[in-house]
Amino acid sequence: MKKASKIITGFNKGEYKALIKDLYTEDARLTKQKNRYVTALKQFIELYGDEEVEIYSAPGRSEICGMHTDHQHGKMLACSVNRDIIAVVTPTDDNVVRITSEGFPDIRPITISKAGLKLAFDEQGTTESLIKGIVSQFQKLGYEVGGFNAYITSEVPLYSGMSSSAAIEVLLATILNGLYNSGSINPLIIAQIAQYAENIYFGKPCGLMDQAACAIGGLIKIDFKDPKKPLIKKQMIKFEQFNHSLCIVDTKDVPANLTKEYRAIIEEMRSVAKYFGKEFLREVDENEFYEHIIPMRKVCSDRAILRAMHFYSEEKRVNKELKALRDGNFHEFKIQIRRSGNSSFEYLQNVYSSKDPSHQNISLAICMSEKILKDKGVVRVHGPGFEGTIQVFVENDYARKYKNEIEKYMGKHCCYVTHIRQQGAMKVI
Template identity: 55%
Template sequence: MKTTEIKEQVVSGKYDALIEDLYADPSLLDYQKQRYAGALDKYQTLFGDDEVSIYSAAGRSEISGNHTDHQHGCVLAGSINLDAIGIVSKQDHVIKVISDDFDIKPIDLNDLDKKENEIGTSEALIRGVVSKLKELGYNVGGFKAFITSDVLMGAGLSSSAAFESIIGTIIDGLYNDMKIDMVTIAKVGQYAENVYFGKPCGLMDQCACAVGGLISIDFKDTSNPIVNSVNVDFSKYDHSLCIVDTKGSHADLTDAYGAVPQEMKEVAHYFGKEVLREVDEDEFYANIANLRTALNNDRAILRAIHFFNENRRVNTIVERLNKDDFEGFKTLIQESGNSSYKFLQNVYADFDYKNQAVSLGLAMSEMILKDHGVCRVHGGGFAGTIQAFVENSYVETYKEEIEKVFGKGSCHILKVRKLGGCKVID
């Protein structure tokens, strides 16, 4: 259908049920209809009234498995109802994308080699995704697209992984009949980010954005991680996922982030292993005194303790959800957060101890929530965001009170959505 026809149908309500199902929140219906209509108008302004289709890829939130993936551990993550959407039509030989206000340079499909001058750019991500899909034997082709995203940048919700995933999903839909497995789309996104973009990220972000719903990922074999969907209808528990931006700066935190895997690997190396997943837990505890002498770093030992407990906790959380034990789930989420705070120690940087916005956010959240929810540090930590699972009936109270501390608009009320990368309207 042409952009004008799809817009008329969106505005008239033809896709209301589809939109409500995708975004898992009826209160967002009007917002999403306006958003889709605006994106269609923007496409038409840029490219004309073409025959188009609409694609989506979700943002993500890590739920448990904090800093375990780089030690080949287990992670539980979920796609959220913030996403990137793309208005797309086919064209020959060239991919032309305008992403919100970014006019991305055209990608010629006859030249998919890595470009040193594109490192760190959107062009690198597109070129890398298409190159890898072609190498894997999938059909690739040109398209023009307007992509807009409401995935928050810098909030640990994986805006870059959502972009990679939507590019892969568009190629899947236009040229492969949506037959590419979404884990493959995720791996392709990771490849693009690692090799073409130049960022050594893991696979968790891309998997959660592309696969959708709640997923557990076991990274024991990082080349072939085991990805399982946790078939739970999260909406039935009457809780929302709140992400609170505590306004802490990520500037100058590279060393703080880098020290986490480095120190965990120091412990592993003591046992002649590369990562903690390869270390026998009983042997680790039997050698605590020796480790203290050898490493002269108690924090490394505490971080290893976090890894062993957190890695085991992921599977227990999945068991609780499979047994419909949401209260048990919340208890374990709180335990996971406490472990990150006490043992992993990623709530503030020790060299900047006066700035503890995440710590303050957790303290205030516990006071506000009482028995109406649980909270924990979100994502990499040290600055940025916290996560809270809050009873739907208490969400507005929590939002109002926590925003008194961190400002209007700092609390984002989200839902776990069923789908990751998908074709929305053909």
């Protein structure tokens, strides 16, 4: 460990330039990132003094393929992006976790007890609940825990579809791993600990995709055939060679309760599986499914059948996209991204809410993006859908123009130009 002031001096002398370049990839952002780290270190000193510190980072994430297939035990592609949350941290010997986060009120200190941290339902939905959940699971699994002081700052916007919640969970678990377990806990375990904290203590049901992408980094393939033990493999593909940016566009939807819409996708897909005496679509042979569409319509809704069609086509697209990337054929990759988007629009039908069909931010953003992009990129709905964000792969030289144009229609600062980051959550310094 080094004193915070010495690390500031190192940044000002350019000692960490290569490290910052490796994490954030874009030359235009290097000075901004250097200044961001220096500011965070100064804030830490102001709060806690000029202590010996470490700096940790956890990236946001984006889903690439496999939309709404995980709950049917399907396959997915996801990646980490070069927007992250960083923490300047020092360990303490008082078993108290103290965190100050930029832009948020001070988070209440959490005292770690040997008896563990009890679940408190009135705390669900708070950052404190996440801290307690992560510490509790570390203890349950037999890992070491301890107190620390931290200053945290984030580049992962809330409600942007880049999973700021998973990033903060994974960051907290990575801090405990680095400070008290010599970094020995593998990224998949970190992701599972983060998922436990969100499911049980925070009170939000979620799969493992978000946390795995943040923890492992780069492009990952996930197979949920056994959801208790999903197969997760990092793909050694460097996206820099393809000269494309990944843009996430916030369509500025007013947040609504869409639980019924999400639940309907799950229930309708399972109604098709049930027709064949199975629980999940992964267990139903695709050829048998198509052979039974006529009698199936007497039992299942047409929308359920269309959504099942999306599942089968998306399952195959995961492998097609991977093959295209491995072959260095980004044109074919973009074709598959476009087909995935079309399938979501036409079959999965998750681009607007059936409760309010006159309100179609995502549909409009997709159509305007296609008009702006022409042959310069591809666009699809991003995340669970119905509201929220779209995803665009656009040529690097055209990314700034696309951002300027789409923001004319969808609002200022709605477009986040990112790149795929190879590193997952990590100790930076």
